[in-house]
Amino acid sequence: xxxxxxxxxxxxxxxxxxxxxxxxxxxxxxxxxxxxxxxxxxxxxxxxxxxxxxxxxxxxxxxxxxxxxxxxxxxxxxxxxxxxxxxxxxxxxxxxxxxxxxxxxxxxxxxxxxxxxxxxxxxxxxxxxxxxxxxxxxxxxxxxxxxxxxxxxxxxxxxxxxxxxxxxxxxxxxxxxxxxxxxxxxxxxxxxxxxxxxxxxxxxxxxxxxxxxxxxxxxxxxxxxxxxxxxxxxxxxxxxxxxxxxxxxxxxxxxxxxxxxxxxxxxxxxxx
Amino acid sequence: xxxxxxxxxxxxxxxxxxxxxxxxxxxxxxxxxxxxxxxxxxxxxxxxxxxxxxxxxxxxxxxxxxxxxxxxxxxxxxxxxxxxxxxxxxxxxxxxxxxxxxxxxxxxxxxxxxxxxxxxxxxxxxxxxxxxxxxxxxxxxxxxxxxxxxxxxxxxxxxxxxxxxxxxxxxxxxxxxxxxxxxxxxxxxxxxxxxxxxxxxxxxxxxxxxxxxxxxxxxxxxxxxxxxxxxxxxxxxxxxxxxxxxxxxxxxxxxxxxxx
Numbered sequence: 001x002x003x004x005x006x007x008x009x010x011x012x013x014x015x016x017x018x019x020x021x022x023x024x025x026x027x028x029x030x031x032x033x034x035x036x037x038x039x040x041x042x043x044x045x046x047x048x049x050x051x052x053x054x055x056x057x058x059x060x061x062x063x064x065x066x067x068x069x070x071x072x073x074x075x076x077x078x079x080x081x082x083x084x085x086x087x088x089x090x091x092x093x094x095x096x097x098x099x100x101x102x103x104x105x106x107x108x109x110x111x112x113x114x115x116x117x118x119x120x121x122x123x124x125x126x127x128x129x130x131x132x133x134x135x136x137x138x139x140x141x142x143x144x145x146x147x148x149x150x151x152x153x154x155x156x157x158x159x160x161x162x163x164x165x166x167x168x169x170x171x172x173x174x175x176x177x178x179x180x181x182x183x184x185x186x187x188x189x190x191x192x193x194x195x196x197x198x199x200x201x202x203x204x205x206x207x208x209x210x211x212x213x214x215x216x217x218x219x220x221x222x223x224x225x226x227x228x229x230x231x232x233x234x235x236x237x238x239x240x241x242x243x244x245x246x247x248x249x250x251x252x253x254x255x256x257x258x259x260x261x262x263x264x265x266x267x268x269x270x271x272x
Numbered sequence: 273x274x275x276x277x278x279x280x281x282x283x284x285x286x287x288x289x290x291x292x293x294x295x296x297x298x299x300x301x302x303x304x305x306x307x308x309x310x311x312x313x314x315x316x317x318x319x320x321x322x323x324x325x326x327x328x329x330x331x332x333x334x335x336x337x338x339x340x341x342x343x344x345x346x347x348x349x350x351x352x353x354x355x356x357x358x359x360x361x362x363x364x365x366x367x368x369x370x371x372x373x374x375x376x377x378x379x380x381x382x383x384x385x386x387x388x389x390x391x392x393x394x395x396x397x398x399x400x401x402x403x404x405x406x407x408x409x410x411x412x413x414x415x416x417x418x419x420x421x422x423x424x425x426x427x428x429x430x431x432x433x434x435x436x437x438x439x440x441x442x443x444x445x446x447x448x449x450x451x452x453x454x455x456x457x458x459x460x461x462x463x464x465x466x467x468x469x470x471x472x473x474x475x476x477x478x479x480x481x482x483x484x485x486x487x488x489x490x491x492x493x494x495x496x497x498x499x500x501x502x503x504x505x506x507x508x509x510x511x512x513x514x515x516x517x518x519x520x521x522x523x524x525x526x527x528x529x530x531x532x
Contacts, residue, residue, distance in 0.1 A: 033365070151378050151387065158367060158375065159356075165324045166431055167350035167379025209366060213411030218366045265364050 004238055009125060013238075016127040016135050017230040017248065020191040021200065023139045025226025026146055027184045028205030029219045030177055033157035039073060039178070040198040042091035043185045046072035046098035048194035051119045052105035061119070062134060062186060069182035072098065077178050081171070122193030122245030124234055131190055138187045142180050153177060154215050191230075192245045203252040204229065210256075210263035225255060274301040277435065277467060278323055283332035285318050292318040295332065296492050300469065302434070305461045307478040307498075308471040310488035311511055311525065316471045317357060319488065320439045323469070324354060337434075350379035353428025355421070357439040357471075362413070369415070369423050370408040373398055376430030398429040402456060418449030425456065435467045436460065442474060450474070454481060475502065475523045 004010050031040060050068030054061040072094045079090040106116065118126065127135070146153065152173040155163040164170035181201070188197040204226035208218045233248025276299040285293040293315040300306055308316050321327040322334055325341045325348065334341040337348055353376070373395040377387055399405045402422040407415065412423060421441055428436055438457065442450035454470075458481050461468045472478055479485070485501040487494040489510045494501040502523065507515050516524040 148384065151375075151381075152383065154371075155375050155378050158365070158372070162354070162356055163375075163378070165326065165349060165352075165354045165356070166376065166428075167348075169383070209364070213366050213413070214368050215366055215371050 009127075010238060012127050012129060012132050013124045013234050013244070014231055016132050016191050017124050017234045017244070018227050019135050019139045020188045021204070021226040021228075021230025021248070022223050023142050023184050024188055024192075024197065024200035025204035025208075025222040026143060026219065027177075027180055028201040028203075028226070029208070029222050030146075030153050030157050031181060031201055032205040032209060033154075033215075034160075034177065036087070036177075036181070037202055038088045038091050038095075039076065039181055040185065040201040042076070042095035042098075043069045043072050043182050044189070044194040044197045045095050045102065047182070047186050047189055048120055049098040049102035049105065051189065051194075052102045052109075052116055055113055055116050056105045056108055062189075065119075065186045065189060066183065068098065069186050070179060073178035073182045074175070077175055118193075119189045120194050121243065122189075122191055122196055124191045124244040124248075125238065127190060135187050135191070138183055142184050142187070145176065145180055149173060149176060150219075158215075192248055196245045196249045199249040199252065200226065200230070203249070203256050207252070207256045207259040210259040210265060213265075225252070229255060274303050276301050277337055278469075279333075279335040280322075281333045281335075283322070283329040283334045285315070285322050285327055285329050291490065293322070293488070294491050297332075298486065298492060298495055300467065302467055303465055304484060305458070305468045305482045306470070307482040307485045308469060308488060309473070309475055309478075309485060310493075311514065312473075314489040314510075316488055317439055320354070320356075320437055320469075320471060323435075323437060324352060325349060350431055351433050352435045352437055353425075353431045353433035353466075355424050355428050355436075355438045355441055357443065358421075358424070364413055367412050368408070369399065369404065369410050369412055370395060372412050372423055373408075373426045373430050376427040380431055394432065395426075395430045398426040399423075401429055401460065402426045416449070417445040418453060421445060421453050422456065425453075425460075429460070433466065435469065438468070438470045440471055440473065442472065442477065450477060454478065457481075473525065475525065 031037060047065040047069040050065035051061045054064035076087055076090040076094060079085045080087040152168050155168050156170050156173050160170050160174065185197050188200060192200050205222045207225050208221035211221055212218050229252040230248050233251045234244055236242065236251065237244040237247035278300040280296040280298045283296045284291060308319060310316055318327065322341065323336060325336065328342045337351065339348060374387055377391040377395060381387060396405065396408065399408055402425050404419065404422050404426060412420060415423065442453055454477055457468060457470060460466055470478060479498045479502060482498060484496060485498050486492065487501050487506065487510060493510050494506050504517055507523065511525055514525055518524065
């Protein structure tokens with residue numbers, strides 16, 4: 001195992017996975033608390049459609065994925081704000097529509113392109129130095145924004161109407177959160193893939209939710225769990241030659257199941 | 273008379289096709305304790321949202337702190353401590369009492385400013401004011417309904433507001449606790465000189481505590497000292513057959529008890 005860590009590709013994979021694990025699990029706290037679980041899945045599939053279009057047209061995949069991801073969250077947010085449609089309904093429609101677009105773009109490609117499918121299922125072991133740099137820059141931007149606006153993000157997650165009533169620009173902060181979710185999804189595409197990024201946003205935060213009664217502690221725990229599961233998943237996948245995305249997500253799921261079984265909240269309830 | 277800080281002049285509010293409040297003319301002066309009463313759907317919560325600047329009038333005008341409500345900025349809103357009508361709280365939402373009260377500071381602090389030690393002290397002092405200082409580290413979900421309302425009042429106080437706007441603060445809590453929450457509000461009004469607007473269904477609970485009552489049913493039916501507003505003829509006109517006045521002058525509004 002230690003010998004494997006001396007390879008450049010392995011160090012890159014581990015760094016990429018830990019960065020993605022940290023960013024996904026940090027934003028996941030606000031996604032879980034604000035009840036936006038479905039938005040991660042919708043954005044991931046929209047971003048994948050962007051990747052497919054980029055490969056079809058010869059454009060840069062991450063840039064097009066960001067455009068698709070942002071368009072999806074902003075349209076869904078706008079529809080909810082104007083009272084036209086609930087967020088989960090509009091995301092559901094955009095999710096399926098963009099997935100249909102992705103399949104259409106894949107169908108239009110003359111040959112099988114393994115790289116595109118890498119974005120669907122994740123291939124952390126093939127992350128290049130350039131991709132790692134992009135993940136690091138975008139990841140630090142997301143973490144920086146979460147840190148700077150944490151008090152407002154916590155407030156809208158707890159009670160958006162109350163936040164607005166007490167003078168927090170709640171609407172703008174909500175759109176900031178949607179934007180950060182879209183960027184996080186795109187950052188994570190190459191590492192865990194479009195299908196599993198949703199799990200990396202939800203599972204560590206939901207695990208932390210089981211374990212604490214404090215917002216600050218929930219965030220810290222979520223980031224620690226997400227980072228460790230991502231690193232553990234990469235090591236397991238390389239040791240046993242398993243696909244990396246599923247290894248990360250299944251490890252996180254196992255930790256989640258343990259957290260539910262031993263949750264102080266659950267134990268308190270059964271004692272009550 | 274003290275300076276009016278909230279001024280409705282022939283103001284109407286609503287959504288497309290629905291008029292929630294019509295032609296309201298009302299002034300609320302600094303330091304007053306005003307109770308807002310009326311049947312279900314009479315526009316009481318709309319009145320709160322209007323005062324918070326979240327719902328501009330489609331006709332007439334509304335001025336808050338000498339500022340048209342359409343121009344109400346975040347720093348104005350931070351001067352109104354608001355306790356919204358609350359659905360049952362998610363018992364497991366991971367937030368401690370102090371974290372919830374600290375949120376009261378966020379609007380006044382503005383973006384990019386981290387809460388300081390002084391903000392923490394203001395939040396702790398607000399908790400002391402509502403008698404919850406020993407629970408600062410407790411999970412909010414572990415408290416009783418009455419204790420949670422005290423914490424939310426502390427959050428409103430942490431804003432260091434001029435106006436306290438309370439929408440049904442006693443709904444969903446037992447009768448003894450209801451009285452203690454209202455005693456607390458009365459004390460805060462008296463000791464801190466806060467202007468208080470309290471929306472409620474329970475006329476009996478507040479009639480002895482307020483300076484003025486405002487009776488709404490889409491329109492403003494009456495506003496004045498409780499004795500002037502709680503006249504059987506006015507109440508019967510607003511509540512209709514739902515109103516029962518007992519021999520001891522207790523007013524029971526059937527409509528409320530049927531729906532809750």
